[in-house]
Amino acid sequence: MGKAEVGTPKYLSNKMKAKGLQKLRWYCQMCQKQCRDENGFKCHTMSESHQRQLLLFADNSKRYIDDFSFQFAKGYMEILRRQFGTKRVNANRVYQEYIHDRDHIHMNGTRWVTLTGFVKWLGRTGQAIVDETEKGWFITYIDRSPETVEREEKKKKKLKMDKNDEEKRMEFIEKQAKLDKEKAGPSVEPVYSELIRENEEETLKLDIKLKNSKTSVPVVAEKIFKRPAEPSKNGDVKRSKAENKKKTALDEIKEQEEIEREKKNRKDYWITEDIIVKVMTKSLGEDFYKQKGVIREVIGKYVAIVKLFESGKKLKIDQEHLETVIPAIGKLVKVVNGAYRGEIATLLSLDERNFCVDIEIASGVLKGRKLCGVEYEDICKLNDQ
Numbered sequence: 366m367g368k369a370e371v372g373t374p375k376y377l378s379n380k381m382k383a384k385g386l387q388k389l390r391w392y393c394q395m396c397q398k399q400c401r402d403e404n405g406f407k408c409h410t411m412s413e414s415h416q417r418q419l420l421l422f423a424d425n426s427k428r429y430i431d432d433f434s435f436q437f438a439k440g441y442m443e444i445l446r447r448q449f450g451t452k453r454v455n456a457n458r459v460y461q462e463y464i465h466d467r468d469h470i471h472m473n474g475t476r477w478v479t480l481t482g483f484v485k486w487l488g489r490t491g492q493a494i495v496d497e498t499e500k501g502w503f504i505t506y507i508d509r510s511p512e513t514v515e516r517e518e519k520k521k522k523k524l525k526m527d528k529n530d531e532e533k534r535m536e537f538i539e540k541q542a543k544l545d546k547e548k549a550g551p552s553v554e555p556v557y558s559e560l561i562r563e564n565e566e567e568t569l570k571l572d573i574k575l576k577n578s579k580t581s582v583p584v585v586a587e588k589i590f591k592r593p594a595e596p597s598k599n600g601d602v603k604r605s606k607a608e609n610k611k612k613t614a615l616d617e618i619k620e621q622e623e624i625e626r627e628k629k630n631r632k633d634y635w636i637t638e639d640i641i642v643k644v645m646t647k648s649l650g651e652d653f654y655k656q657k658g659v660i661r662e663v664i665g666k667y668v669a670i671v672k673l674f675e676s677g678k679k680l681k682i683d684q685e686h687l688e689t690v691i692p693a694i695g696k697l698v699k700v701v702n703g704a705y706r707g708e709i710a711t712l713l714s715l716d717e718r719n720f721c722v723d724i725e726i727a728s729g730v731l732k733g734r735k736l737c738g739v740e741y742e743d744i745c746k747l748n749d750q
Contacts, residue, residue, distance in 0.1 A: 441459065454504060456495070635689075642687045649682075690746040696712055709728050
């Protein structure tokens, strides 16, 4: 019996029946033909074209199955990535979205017999996170795109830098505590003896003397609760007025400018050329550990070319493995981070307890401005050679 002519009711009826997804067991993946019933599928398997396709499949069956499996997995993961992203979703829901395309690769042509087997394979190969619940298997896509990986690496670098700074501070505090103990000398331990009463018949007397209420105010209370200044003492009144004087509008504008400048110039990278740094990683070997050098070139934002002073060798190293160097008082430094990033300054004093320094801008428009309480990590010794 021949095919129905185009435009006839029979032709339109066949087209309507063929539209949409039919039963999977009556689909031939090699011939890419969908049959509507068991009889049609039987007739197809006995046809000459199907027998030729079977001969091709028999020659290299593994290649065909691997190819179909690869295309099925690729299409499934593409649907999962585009429509659901990194959200946790039912695996069968993704499969239903995938088979909406009538020309998709059917599962009976792949190496997986069931959707459960395919989902378990995705979990084993690390392409997705899978878990089984009472409602079935759920799947979560793992985003490994270059942008996501780069974003995660930046977060890890920042966390590592913060951790290293905290470790350095704790190490410095421990060192200072050890030095203070050595200066104080050996501690004298108290000697405890048994309590013995010389006269057992002697009675204990408790003598409580109540002081005058006018003089009973403790010194601490007087410091905390200050009495208002008397009008007769003109000097004290003037001093209290000066203390309680509100900030002027100019002072508030200056403070706001400082805050905005700090936000603008505070970055997660600090390396710059012509500053002296110290290598703080053992991964390059003991010969380079704690060696000082000068940064000759900055690659990108986070990688520097450092020329060591002792050996003269050049290292390509990330900023997380470098540490700023604090020079002697009176030497020049460069502000590498914060509000005054890029300015050249002179080191005035060093506060080891609070891990900060006082500096004075040495050149430029801001020459002569003093900055107090600048952290160690925000300045670095300038190469004067």
